[in-house]
Amino acid sequence: MIPAAFDYYRPKDMAGVLALLQEHGDDARVMAGGHSLIPMMKLRMAEVPHLIDLQDVPGMSEISIGDGKIRIGALVTQHDIIAHEGLAQSAPILREAAMQIADPQVRYMGTVGGNLANGDPGNDMPGLMQCLDAQFTLVGADGERSVAAREFYEAAYMTARADDEVLTEITLATPNGGYAYEKQKRKIGDYATAAAAVQITRDGSRCASASIAMTNLSDVPVWSQSAGSALVDTEVGSDAIKAAVAYMLDEIDPTEDNRGPVAFKRHVAGAILTRAIQRAWSRA
């Protein structure tokens, strides 16, 4: 598997990146770790005449935590997420999810920004960031703008990012309460048959807030407000969970693939979400 020829650039700053994007338009693609793009180029299913490697662009590889906020540079890798002790304290769901992405080697290269910007319905980070209500910073020729994760995904591989923009940073409020990232897959390295991100807070014996998103069950990640609301003010017993699951099942739209038929995926989605809610609640 050999890719077609292309021009390669490794600009030293964002201005250089943006200039190249301006110059080459649709013919240019930015790349972080490359573990989504390179296999597609090797199969000659992605044609990229101008490839812009972001690795030398400064200021995109940091994780900072403070003032109730977490900032994650787009070039932070899954491995960085797992290894970051501060993050493990303040947003442990990120480590739990990152551990379930791909395999060790791929996690050294795969970045949060790449996982989010690619728009692949199989990627784990988009649903997770919707659950956490993250904001994405996009930088383009006209400056910087912020888009909510929950507004970012339009269709498979289609996002709110314009072709000449770069996703540079993810910002989220430090999450509170219990969490769970639950994923069923066929083996290490596979995409999810179904995956659920749940973040939940408790007020005494009752649920104070809940945010729920699922992955690879539609052409975009599915954050369901009503599923979360179904848990609020309940003791998260089986009826409440069933209600939350029912709302989620209303919103997902899985398709048949090698992982199985639609009925199976819907059933597994319910089972996985139930377990995620139970685990998150037990940690709340």
Next chain:
Amino acid sequence: MPEKLHIKLNVNGKSEEFLAEPRELLIHTLRERLRVTGPHIGCDSSHCGACTVTLNGKSVKSCTMFIGQANGAEITTIEGLGTPDALHVLQESFREHHGLQCGFCTPGMITRAAKLLEENPSPSEEEVRFGMAGNICRCTGYQNIVKSILAAASEMNAAKEAAE
């Protein structure tokens, strides 16, 4: 024809400098250009790990990296882990515990295991299995690979203690 890139690498302690097409994959640079043939091509799609090398301190699959991305990097392959007169503990341990059969996955397997033990010198069996899950072996069923790595970890820790 795209402009060739001026590449500088350090492979197993040796500096290399050459011009390369941007689309050249690191695995081909190593195997064809530099004749470092320890890393192998098994799947071509970053699933099997036979092409694993250590690049700037990370275990990476060299079939899924363009040469431009690796420009300036320090790379260690199986050939750089030990010498015939001074094998790496893992190289000894894989032989001792029958951690290989056809040998095709072995260079990537040992290279990855070396990095794993560097990051986690005393892993549990579960941590070894999880940390090695990016490398596929078709022959051994992994049981003796896991055994080899755990034994190497014990030996390396014992040697470290003895030195201290």
Next chain:
Amino acid sequence: MKDDVELTREDRVANLKGMGCARKRVEDARFTQGKGNYIDDINLPGMLHGDFVRSPYAHAKVLSINTEAAMALDGVIAVLTAKDLEPLSLHWMPTLAGDKQMVLADGKVLFQGQEVAFVVATDRYIAADAVELVEVEYEDLPVITDPFEALKSDIVLREDLAGQTSGAHGPRKHHNHIFTWEVGDEEATNQVMDEAEVVAEETMYYHRTHPCPLETCGSVASMDKVNGKLTVYGTFQAPHVVRTVASLLSGIEEHNIRVISPDIGGGFGNKVGVYPGYVCSIVASIVTGVPVKWVEDRMENLMSTAFARDYWMKGRISATKDGKITGLHCHVTADHGAFDACADPTKFPAGFMSVCTGSYDIPVAYLGVDGVYTNKAPGGVSYRCSFRVTEAVYFIERMIEVLAIELNMDAAELRRINFIGKDQFPYQSALGWEYDSGDYHTAWDKALKAVDYEGLRREQSERVTAFKQGETRSLMGIGLAFFTEIVGAGPVKNCDILGMGMFDSCEIRIHPTGSAIARLGTISQGQGHATTFAQILASEIGIPADSITIEEGDTDTAPYGLGTYGSRSTPVAGAATAMAGRKIRAKAQMIAAYLLEVHDDDVEFDVDRFVVKGAPERFKTMAEVAYAAYNQAIPGIEPGLEAVSYYDPPNMTYPFGAYVCVMDIDVDTGVPTIRRFYALDDCGTRINPMVIEGQIHGGLTEALAVALGQEIAYDDMGNVKTGTLMDFFLPTAWEVPNYETDHTVTPSPHHPIGAKGVGESPHVGGVPCFSNAVMDAFRAFGLRHSNMPHDHWRIWQTAQDLGLHK
């Protein structure tokens, strides 16, 4: 020799590192240092690279091929199509099964991924670019991927065979039919069924899968036009057969062809066949006069080189009310794909499927197999098994389970009362095999005791109760399997490949200083021959294994052999090694007697020396004898110490084993978890327990993969749905359990050292064991049978069909 005298006999035995010793492998030094030499490591001066244009269609006419743009690309040397090969009569090639196969598309394509044109360029990047520039115009044709539909369809897949009512294996019933193969007495079997107290019936599909070794297939051909010599390096499990085939196809005399199998990165049957890539690299080298390399990528490997299984099996088994089996009937519809390229001995178009009576004393049986063409890739190799033996063992081990359900009997007990008894060996099976030796009851009892079988059944029944009461959503399965393999093909009287009898060979040269080299007709793909054959020889001739080099895979130096597959290396080449060693010993004994000045009969061999009978202090070591063979003029004895043996086995060998798997199944997600796996193997005499254990771990893991998800799946258009390692299931260390291994030893009575072969047993026994565990979990809820692969969704579907999701 003073030091030697002080060694005890035990020390001398240990020094040899002979049979029974867990000798560390000599191969490992190069593999652990990255110095293996695999096909893609072969790099000859001026070497060109070949790459294929492949068909995106499963069935289409090829209207035109335009190579102009590709040829115009700088660095492209040639683009070969069927038209270029036709004058050489190489556009088609014979298959191992007596059919023929297109090397390059000749007017039409018959499966997705079929080879259409071969591009030769100065490097692999240019070759890949040129592949994109070859313009092929197709007209798509209706696609058949179902063998039952193929037998009814008007669509003719193989127009080249039109009108041929008979094939390599007898009459053809339909234009998409290949052969019917029948063994046993159908009339008597039917009569037994009609009269039986109990008959159980089941239809099962053993899905199409693929051996998928980590290294793909490839070759480097180098035609030396000055000397007229062709050298072909390649991933060949049978290098001598490749040489003979290459000679017959190319017209180059066999002595001018040298075939070399370098290190092979796993084979598992995938590297037995002859592929268009090999042929094209040879033709391209002959045409260009420079070496040409072809190495396929993973997708090409999965889409076009030999698959395994794809058997639809319909069975009936009859028994008395108390469980004594009275008869077995089996019919197979075998999907062979577009060309019949099965790799079986010539007279066995369904391999040794007729061992499907298993480990049981079944008085009457019948097997019928119909081979069928479809628009799928050709192949049908034995993936880590002797020819079609996994299919046979899976079939009988499922039929036993189904019969147990029908009889409402415990499946372990049903097996026990039907086993062939220890005193019945050699046992003549109803389908014509003579089982050499076995002690099934002892093995079975040992296995059941080791796992506390009754305790497991109690636990399982408690789990069923808890499930029914809503206390758990997890079920527990106990998978049982008892298998008898048939390996070591085989006796020349009935086993051949392309007319070559399936003997094997060993040639030994003892050097003057007492070390040795032995060359064999087999080739290791990870089995560790360089280690274990030296052990056999060490025990036979008294030279330490560490002083013996084993060499395989070069047809210019190795004696003719049929190669390594079907667990035949130890049964056949291992026997040849022992026999050649005995020839060495016989001559050495005469030399020793001369040196000791006694009659030949007055010395005897003892570990590493010849000793004067009754006077153990008078001896000559094998090293001393070796030296004498080269420096003394001994009356009546030729100088030197060499021997060669070609071993024609009198029978197959029949390894067996007892496996138990304990599995938990998550009913809501379909996820199985293997809690325990116990494997007892009896492979006769054990040469190297470390290597045996490694083979068992590996074979079980490949069995796990096949049983639980590994599949080559096609859609209705004939598109391969599982062409990458994302979808084709190869488990990682994370998905694989630890295995418990155990053994009994029942030597083969006809093998010189009693060994039976072991590499494939764990796969043969493992597939039904894992599968039976899945199905056993649902037995209490009425499941009789569900087809493999038991991936998450199919397990979930089983639970769904049984109404277990409320």
